[in-house]
Amino acid sequence: MNGFDTAWLPPEAFGPLGARRTLIRGSGPLVGTVRDEVARACERFGGEVVRDGSYDLLLEVTDGGLGAEEFTCAREGGTTTVTASNGHGLLYGLFHVVRLGAQAFTGGWPREVHRPATELRMLDHWDNVAVHPVMGQVERGYAGGSLFWREGRAREDFARVRAYGRLLAACGINAVCVNNVNVHAVEARLLTDRIGEVAAIADVLRPYGVRTHLAVTFAAPVVLGGLSTADPLEPAVREWWAAAARTVYAAVPDFGGFVVKADSEGQPGPFTYGRSHADGANMLAAALAPHGGTVHWRAFVYDHRQDWRDRTTDRARAAYDHFAPLDGEFAAGAVLQVKHGPMDFQVREPVSPVLGAMPRTRLAVEVQATQEYTGQQRHVCWLGPMWSEVLGFRPEGESGPSVGELARELVAVSNAGDDPFWTGHPLAQANLYTFGRLAWRPDADPYRVLDEWIGLTFPSAPARLVEGLHAVLDGSWRTYEKYTAPLGVGFMVQSGHHYGPSVDGYEYSPWGTYHFADRDGIGVDRSAATGTGYAAQYAEPWSGVYESAGTCPDELLLFFHHVPYGHVLSSGRTVIQHIYDTRFDGVAEAEKARRVWAGLVDLVEPAWHARVAERFEEQVRGAREWRDQVNSYFLRKSGVPDAHGRLIH
């Protein structure tokens, strides 16, 4: 195991392509990448890159009116043809052929046009250059160290970064932010005197069509520039940023832009100067615009020093309250990056109302591949179905557009690190791949995407392996939901590291994360009539659906309503019995997945199999701990026995 072939795109995935005669027409750096890929495959599988004569595959840059990342694919008369208007589209076309496998050279089909539905498909790396005393090298990182940074500097050997760029191109990702949105002192300097390290990374990612972005601190003019203010309307500040952008682009001509977490969880921002977030974002957009860059401005702004005694403040409301009034005020080069839910990447949240409330703003939806609250890559939790649900949500009901149609961009917090398997849980690779493909086409069927990932990762897998992988992954998100916090209420995790259960772990905290369980009932009243009014942040039909406990979907009930334990769900079960039942079911499902995986031992490379098997041991242990703590907590509190008489401690 060389640590590079342990993901999709092992050499075998190129077998059908590598055995053919391929003609490549066009020039430019990304065409060079295409040429190298094909040549390497042919070397191994006996095919040839031809300069003329007959061929099975034509990869051609033409001026066929295609967009920057588009490609076409057709097969006629025994020849498969891919065209694109530049090398970037051609590279995507090449990987399309690889995904098709033998099928790419079978039969015939008319010209298909493939284009990404979103302009930008980005991974945000929460990587620190210097190891942070609390958060370590990668904040919320569960896959080893950083791919980019080591011992306070950019790595010396970028072979792994190169391989990463290739994996990303193969699933359609075209942008990476290389450092943590919580920008500490050392990392701040990447913007100025240490930009050379960013440029070195950008050079390695560029041949795969991946542009490099940088997280910056809003206070940079003060902490780096020595100015007395970072006021976004102050001319000296604007000029400082403009000059900083010029320097960055001199080093990285295709630099993507800045990512900013401002006025959030202790990070500085425009509020300090009495300015709006549009003022802040627009200033940075103005600095970047001359060079073709954009600023990603995160909407994750809330009061993280809330008083748990204060039931009028609702963290879920915060992003909408802060940003919806600013719709139309953001510059063209400012992207508002919105977490998919109103809280923080819980296993179940409603879709953020911000996504339906800002039609005149360029929106990016942010999801979290790293699994901070969904098992931290120790539990298998394939998030494809969850992301798909989010992207399919229609804020104005069935007749309106989906989130996938409203979003101009998709962003994920990356789950990759220098682990030999890229991700701490080898099966978590599927999250990275699925994210890229859903970002390309938000209405894709996630189970079909999973098929792609299986096909690319385990070329010529026998049916038993394909079925086994589906059995282990398809329902894993819902399994995880079953044994953790129930019915959308969220949190209930141990504080700080967020792994493992603690039902009251965030109940009396300043973080705005409460379930309000007492001896009679549980849940947060976010209705407009009697609660915090959060439900009214949605348009109809959702505001009406969520407003009433009678129409609110079961899986979100406790997010929107405080109900008695005896409240009957639409499933016909009471809330308390649902809590008990799903916990037992969740553990049983985790145990079953472990058994299924054990049965695949003869079909999976031993190190791969062993790592996953080891994670399943921890998952089953963890699931039982969740089951027992949650059940004991609610039995002690409600006094209601399990209807089926199972053991609750």
Place this chain on the structure above:
Amino acid sequence: MNGFDTAWLPPEAFGPLGARRTLIRGSGPLVGTVRDEVARACERFGGEVVRDGSYDLLLEVTDGGLGAEEFTCAREGGTTTVTASNGHGLLYGLFHVVRLGAQAFTGGWPREVHRPATELRMLDHWDNVAVHPVMGQVERGYAGGSLFWREGRAREDFARVRAYGRLLAACGINAVCVNNVNVHAVEARLLTDRIGEVAAIADVLRPYGVRTHLAVTFAAPVVLGGLSTADPLEPAVREWWAAAARTVYAAVPDFGGFVVKADSEGQPGPFTYGRSHADGANMLAAALAPHGGTVHWRAFVYDHRQDWRDRTTDRARAAYDHFAPLDGEFAAGAVLQVKHGPMDFQVREPVSPVLGAMPRTRLAVEVQATQEYTGQQRHVCWLGPMWSEVLGFRPEGESGPSVGELARELVAVSNAGDDPFWTGHPLAQANLYTFGRLAWRPDADPYRVLDEWIGLTFPSAPARLVEGLHAVLDGSWRTYEKYTAPLGVGFMVQSGHHYGPSVDGYEYSPWGTYHFADRDGIGVDRSAATGTGYAAQYAEPWSGVYESAGTCPDELLLFFHHVPYGHVLSSGRTVIQHIYDTRFDGVAEAEKARRVWAGLVDLVEPAWHARVAERFEEQVRGAREWRDQVNSYFLRKSGVPDAHGRLIH
């Protein structure tokens, strides 16, 4: 403020002595210390150290049959006379005169003999040589860095250690263990190639009669000696330790001995080799005996990986179960060091049953000055009355001996660090002083000891300051108890750092620390009849007293019994109303103490006053947080409203 006079023994404390003519007879290093002290005082206050002629004070080493640390004091015909059989006793006599102040030179009184009731009065420093990634420089340290270690080595400047030795001598402490009982890799080597650093510290402490001890790892023969085993019955192991002891004594001729935490919280021990703790301790005692050293073997042994679901295992039982059967098996040079309670330094615990169960074992009682669970030197919590209660407890009832009489030694986990005030909370100095004086005389009235501390720390304090300090300190332990975990049940702290409330923080943990609160009641059934049987580890009358909820003292009720919230205490209140009332009372008392302190602003040196005032802000904030979290938790769980209708969130 020079950082050295901010404790007892500022120069002014020597005023009455320094104005006199003093004759000193005797020789030896500690007599030299006495001579220096007197000379320095005279320089400042105009007195004189005379060689003959008339004098007001005679300090004399005689062969009057006194024990090693004893001294006499008398006043007759205008002359005060202190005698001792050596310099150590004479030094204690000198500090006795300083404590008496002007009274030492007023009137007359017959010869009094002063002798310590205990042989050894020790401070254990939980200091790491190298900063530990989780625990920092001082484990559970709330007073800055280590007095001894800095940046991975012994400090270069020992002026502060010298001043520390002097403070310790003045309150009667005669031993210090200079490193953490959790012995990490770097610290292990203090025993061997780094013993020179220990010797340097010992040299500085020696003139104050303080002997130096070292915490060692039981695995030393393996990790340092390269042996394949640390089996205490293996001849090669025994010889390794004997050789190690010889090396230590070559460097530190008056070395005190080893301190060992074995088979506890992950530290290695004799259980690994199927040996008993007596086997382990006796091996080390044998190595030390030829040189006059002792081993302090901690009785803090329990299963810290308990399953919270398992109600048959009771951590409180562990020390007795492990050690009581070994009574009589420990060598003369082995001291069993027993925490005062069965758990871990909670604000209220019963006295450890081990202390009444091992008459044939040399016992040391261990208390914790550092306040890990009692406010971490951010809350004022003078522990004198608590320690006094422990020492006054009579395991066999009124006719039997007290713990203070049973204990041959007293040990405290030190609360001192390199903070300019020595302790993080300046008033926590009183804990250090009180410990020393109670160790000297366990039946001393702690409030009189506090008077001493006030007199020495604030010489010629006006009555208003003396009264104010008593008002703030006298009841502070019970105030702290009132707003934290109720009725002896303990814990309810945030995990890891142990500061601040989390009612369920240790409820589903592996640490054996549970309260079992449900909607009907709370507490741990430790009775013999229906519970874990812990109550039966006591002799009569206590086993009977604790066995029944009807006779168990209120303040320990939930430690011994699980009772309904409506259970009526001997105070006449129900348990739930007691919880509410004491929380409100505790906060009111903390607020009152803050006011009292504010009123002393004109009487206390500004930096001193300000530091304490700042701590009171945090204490009041923290007390309110405790009150509100505990009350909300139990209101939600019990559903019983406060009888007085006060606000519970």
